[in-house]
Amino acid sequence: MKIMQNIRHLKPHGEENFIDSYSTKAKELITLDIKENTDFIMVGLPLSKTSISHSGASLAPEYIRDAFSNFTNYAISDQKEIKNKILDLGDIKMHPTEIIQNQQAIYEGVIDVINKYPQSNFFFLGGDHSVTYSTIRAVAEKSKNIGVIQFDAHLDLRNPKDGGPTNGTPFRRLIEDKLIKGSNLVQIGIRDFANSQIYHNFAKKNDVRTYTMEDVRKETLIEILTKELNLLSESSDEIYLSVDIDSIDQAFAPGCTAIGPGGLTPQELLQGIDLVAKNQKVRAIDIVEIEPTLDFRNMTSRIAVNILLYFMKGKIFG
Ligand code: CA
Numbered sequence: 001m002k003i004m005q006n007i008r009h010l011k012p013h014g015e016e017n018f019i020d021s022y023s024t025k026a027k028e029l030i031t032l033d034i035k036e037n038t039d040f041i042m043v044g045l046p047l048s049k050t051s052i053s054h055s056g057a058s059l060a061p062e063y064i065r066d067a068f069s070n071f072t073n074y075a076i077s078d079q080k081e082i083k084n085k086i087l088d089l090g091d092i093k094m095h096p097t098e099i100i101q102n103q104q105a106i107y108e109g110v111i112d113v114i115n116k117y118p119q120s121n122f123f124f125l126g127g128d129h130s131v132t133y134s135t136i137r138a139v140a141e142k143s144k145n146i147g148v149i150q151f152d153a154h155l156d157l158r159n160p161k162d163g164g165p166t167n168g169t170p171f172r173r174l175i176e177d178k179l180i181k182g183s184n185l186v187q188i189g190i191r192d193f194a195n196s197q198i199y200h201n202f203a204k205k206n207d208v209r210t211y212t213m214e215d216v217r218k219e220t221l222i223e224i225l226t227k228e229l230n231l232l233s234e235s236s237d238e239i240y241l242s243v244d245i246d247s248i249d250q251a252f253a254p255g256c257t258a259i260g261p262g263g264l265t266p267q268e269l270l271q272g273i274d275l276v277a278k279n280q281k282v283r284a285i286d287i288v289e290i291e292p293t294l295d296f297r298n299m300t301s302r303i304a305v306n307i308l309l310y311f312m313k314g315k316i317f318g
Pocket of ligand 1: 129152153154156167244
């Protein structure tokens with residue numbers, strides 16, 4: 001410290017080069033202080049060894065946290081600043097080789113988080129989509145009747161016999177283990193040539209409501225969500241939101257293992273997130289399948305930050 005005082009023009013490592021005293025970065029909303037009174041709790045779930053293809057999605061929580069520094073807290077369309085803090089509890093610790101044990105750890109850790117902050121909203125940062133089985137299983141400890149909105153290019157209803165509880169299986173396992181009813185699962189953004197007929201048949205047989213990208217283009221996302229939020233509000237105690245980043249078109253979200261054309265635009269998804277967050281029964285959101293090592297300029301992690309900020313503005317501004 002003494003040396004630094006004797007050197008002119010020195011900026012300590014990590015300190016910002018430019019600070020605008022009239023602008024608040026979204027990064028400043030994140031707090032590590034557990035004494036902070038906040039309605040938003042963030043937890044990283046860095047598991048991606050469960051992926052059926054190569055994935056570095058376990059790195060995503062850190063990239064998403066960093067990407068908060070690229071945005072401010074001001075929602076110009078609402079003419080309001082977000083002041084509420086996000087309490088970042090860190091990550092659920094993962095064992096290097098025990099994959100099933102890691103899924104159990106996510107389940108147990110999320111139970112404890114929910115019990116400790118019973119009134120809060122939860123941001124779960126994946127990881128691959130296998131984590132959603134564990135988080136919803138944890139939510140199901142308290143809410144027996146969970147509605148789920150899943151943004152995804154894929155059904156994620158693969159049979160677990162072919163590879164165990166991978167990122168292709170979470171919603172099938174949730175239905176088969178009776179943690180959710182098929183009739184309480186709404187899948188949006190499902191794409192042609194990205195799924196199998198037999199798994200679509202499984203969805204239909206279990207009364208899952210599946211909206212393809214063709215449906216989204218015909219009806220609009222807002223119309224679908226308005227209708228489904230009404231139905232889920234009637235049929236469930238709590239509505240869980242699961243966002244697979246591959247629901248967004250590959251042009252906008254390259255940092256993802258299963259990229260493909262014909263997906264949602266970020267803007268329509270963000271408008272959808274804002275609408276969903278306004279619903280009182282929605283308290284938990286996960287964002288999964290971001291693969292930072294395949295990303296370009298952290299474009300995909302930046303979308304994740306916007307998803308969380310739109311969720312917050314939907315909750316706070318109503
Ligand atoms: Ca998925």
